[in-house]
Amino acid sequence: MSSTLFRTKKVEQSILDTEEPEHALKKSLSALDLTVFGVGVIIGTGIFVLTGTVAKNNAGPSVALAFAAAGVVCALAALCYAEFASTVPVAGSAYTFSYASLGELPAWIIGWDLVLEFALGTAVVAVGWSGYIQSLMDNAGWEMPAALGSRQGAGDFGFDILAAALVLVLTAILVLGMKLSARITSLVVAIKVTVVLVVIIAGAFFIDGDNYDPFIPKAQDVPPGESLQAPLIQLMFGWAPSNFGVMGIFTAASVVFFAFIGFDVVATAAEETRNPQRDMPRGILGSLFICTALYVAVSIVVTGMQHYSQLSVDAPLADAFKATGHPWYAGFISFGAAVGLTTVCMILLLGQTRVFFAMSRDGLLPRFFSRVHPRFKTPHRPTIVLGVSIAVLAGFTPLNELAALVNIGTLFAFVVVAIGVLILRKTRPDLHRAFRTPWVPFIPILSVCASLWLMLNLPAETWVRFGIWMAAGFLVYFLYGRSHSRLGRHEETTVGEVMKPKPGDTE
Helix, strand or coil: CCCCCCCCHHHHHHHHHHHHHHHHCCCCEEEEEEEHHHHHHCCHHHHHHHHHHHHHHHHHHHHHHHHHHHHHHHHHHHHHHHHHHCCCCCCCEEEEEEHHHCHHHHHHHHHHHHHHHHHHHHHHHHHHHHHHHHHHHHHHCCCCCHHHHCCCCCCCCCCHHHHHHHHHHHHHHHHHHHHHHHHHHHHHHHHHHHHHHHHHHHHCCCCCCCHHHCCCCCCCCCCCCCCCCCEHHHHHHHHCCCCCCCHHHHHHHHHHHHHHCCCCHHHHHHHCCCCHHHHHHHHHHHHHHHHHHHHHHHHHHHHHHHHHHHHHCCCCCHHHHCCCCCHHHHHHHHHHHHHHHHHHHHHHHHHHHHHHHHHHHCCCCCCCHHCCCCCCCCCCHHHHHHHHHHHHHHHHHHHHHHHCCCCHHEEEEEHHHHHHHHHHHHHCCCCCCCCCCCCCCCCCCCHHHHHHHHHHEHHHHHHHHHHHHHHHHHHHHHHHHHHHHHHHHHHHHHHHHCCCCCCCCCC
């Protein structure tokens, strides 16, 4: 039984599957498109909120170093993703990579996890976008009816119609084609990056050098926690991370790391890239470098404009401009955040549908979802089903419940991809690798260790929710996926042909 659970799918077979007319996605993306997708999904409200929040609570002005450290951790994983995405240019990202290296059950686990993560992540972003739009409407004197506004604090009935409408519109765009999605994303990302650059340049004129003193504040110990809200490492070893000081930089890095999550979504578009061997590494690494530079710059500006101890938690960058006598920037920042969340939502939805499509094509989910649209060459069935489901989820669920989404799945995927690089180097040294992760095995091992460290710093309740979802995934796999696996059926057919008596054979 264990041999069937860890059966691997050959890279060549995965590539052949992408050429089946009814299950083939259209190749239309370039390196620039991929980079834009990466920047579009990574830069969200985090750049406007998380920078100041972490500076005040964890690191002070040295939050810039925390962003740099988190960027390094992501770069380690990105190097592994770049090798896999250029070697196995198939939709599915970590799911597909795991299937080629670790086996069917680990691949299912990763795919099951990513589908949930991207789905809830899309809903969270849609609700956040709705909040920004309603704030801008209030500033203009327009007010949404209570029953159609945010579900936060709603009475007997409430439906966040703006959040649901956003998801439905983006679903339609994704059905119409990847090139259209890329063009719209390029336009929106251009606006978003322009807003960020204006904020950085304008804020630089209001920097007071005294606010950087001390650049690394004196360390403050954090008392160990005993509830499920405490980091797992505290409950396991009684070790509590410290705020501020040198160790506070790494504590802050474990927090701001989540502002980078999204670059791995680029890998889900490998199958729709014209030249994935060349363009996937450029898109993954290029978008990560650009976003790291922007994050560091914003953190330097916000901590220079206002002393870190006085930064607000809810809107630190906007309030920093208010503190310097320029309140109109607050509306400008809200506009940038609202625009930015549009692409974050769309690309998360894109990533989810591609993982779902890949799992369906392999038979682990119903094959009904793996047929592409005859004209647009997009996986329209899973896109529509998932889009409508997420729209309903975003419309009816309060933000504080959606915010329970955690990113342990992404870190888990980082671990699996890094291990997969090591395994595939050993099992398939003959594969052509247009991009090779440097310094193997050191880079993958460092990526695994760094990701595990950040996972241990997540609250224990995060691990509990992760375990419950994984248990449900095991149940679905053994009740459906294992028996419907195309790889499993192919092996059964092959064995049957070998064992079938040839003409003339005697018993």
